[in-house]
Amino acid sequence: MTAFLRNQWYVACTADELGDKPLARRICNQKLVFYRTAAGQACALEDFCPHRGAPLSLGQVEGDLLVCGYHGLRVTCNGDVHSLPNQRVDRFPCVRRYAVVERGGFVWVWPGPAEQADEALLPHLAWADNPDWGYGGGLYHIRCDYRLMIDNLMDLTHETYVHADSIGQLEIEEAPVHTSVRGNEVITERHMADVTAPPFWQMALRENGLDPEARVDRWQICRFTPPSHVMIEVGVALAGRGGYDADHADKVSSIVVDFITPETDTSIWYFWGMARTFRPASAELTEKIREGQGKIFAEDLEMLEQQQQNLLEFPERPLMTVKIDAGGAQSRRVLQNLLAQEGPALEC
Known part of the structure; x- marks a missing residue:
């Protein structure tokens, strides 16, 4: 089994790959789903619905919420379970959230604990957003x-x-x-x-x-x-x-x-x-x-x-x-x- 560094930034996708639909991507043997909120913020969650285990990536985006395509469970960008039609969700566990940064035309993800993510470790891209390049x-x-x-x-x-x-x-x-x-x-x-x-x-x-x-x-x-x-x-x-x-x-x-x-x-x-x-x-x-x-x-x-x-x-x-x-x-x-x-x- 290959070991991967977790407390580092990896490119998850290019900025234009992330549109109005969820994007599934396995990174360092972890299943993730990426999506944008209504304001365009990139988010990343574990691609696993806590209701019945369906991939959240098979769902859709409604405003700031990611909606499971199986039974309609809704989660926030922070991984909190928001709602499930006509059901109580107060005892549902959160969905794991991953730290995400969009920079230089790429969406970067931190596979380790989100609270340990350090933007200072992102590589400097001298050519990004520079008309001389x-x-x-x-x-x-x-x-x-x-x-x-x-x-x-x-x-x-x-x-x-x-x-x-x-x-x-x-x-x-x-x-x-x-x-x-x-x-x-x-x-x-x-x-x-x-x-x-x-x-x-x-x-x-x-x-x-x-x-x-x-x-x-x-x-x-x-x-x-x-x-x-x-x-x-x-x-x-x-x-x-x-x-x-x-x-x-x-x-x-x-x-x-x-x-x-x-x-x-x-x-x-x-x-x-x-x-x-x-x-x-x-x-x-x-x-x-x-x-x-x-x-x-x-x-x-x-x-x-x-x-x-x-x-x-x-x-x-x-x-x-x-x-x-x-x-x-x-x-x-x-x-x-x-x-x-x-x-x-x-x-x-």
Whole structure:
């Protein structure tokens, strides 16, 4: 049984997923239902009606109340049982409430005790609600352990093989990798000097008015933070102009956004996207990048799901670890330490 950090914020859904109907979502092996009140406030409750155990997500929203679709029991955003047609409810237990915050276009949930939720732990999204940045993304449901996705994102060597037609190139596996740990943040970076830009970055150079055939300096800086967020600074600059520190006019760069929300032991909700500073107002470019990035991540999806099946089928097989695995290994070590600090799960 996989252990999940509970006293952390996870992305539950995008803001536009949460409309006028309840949304069911399992997170960290817990069944939740999300809905909006009449004023637009996002709420989260356990997806369990205390009357007969029906999923509250099969009901509907009436004003500020969530109405069970089985017998009409009504509960408030705080989980208090409000009413049941022609019946007394004064002895009904409350429905468990989860702390929720809406920020940066996402609805975040705290799976641990709501009273312990700390908004200061929400990640800072420099690109959110900022006109100097453009952003587009999507959501994939992937049948794999969430730690396999962290491994994948903290070691981009696989791009040479899995994404050979878009962002992969041989220089990725040839360039040295440096991994460091700063508190609970794990950073893995790779810099490639004087290389040919792969197809995706040729497109980005062209869109920024730069020569797509020019030699470039390329960088990949992966940053893991608990519980399961990975932000990746990526980009290319005209060779010899300073690489990562090059002037804005000589480079194209972006942040690959990866919010990994465990669903079960072997499945995740994967919220992906790309934030960029070149031509941020272009909706056409945002859609072009979103479509291309979606295809790239679909290639990861197939690999990760097949990897998970192999690990389930051959649980006794030892896996080998080499230098390029340091980012994922250190990230797992951070998770293990934090899980040990939290201790066993308590009833909330």
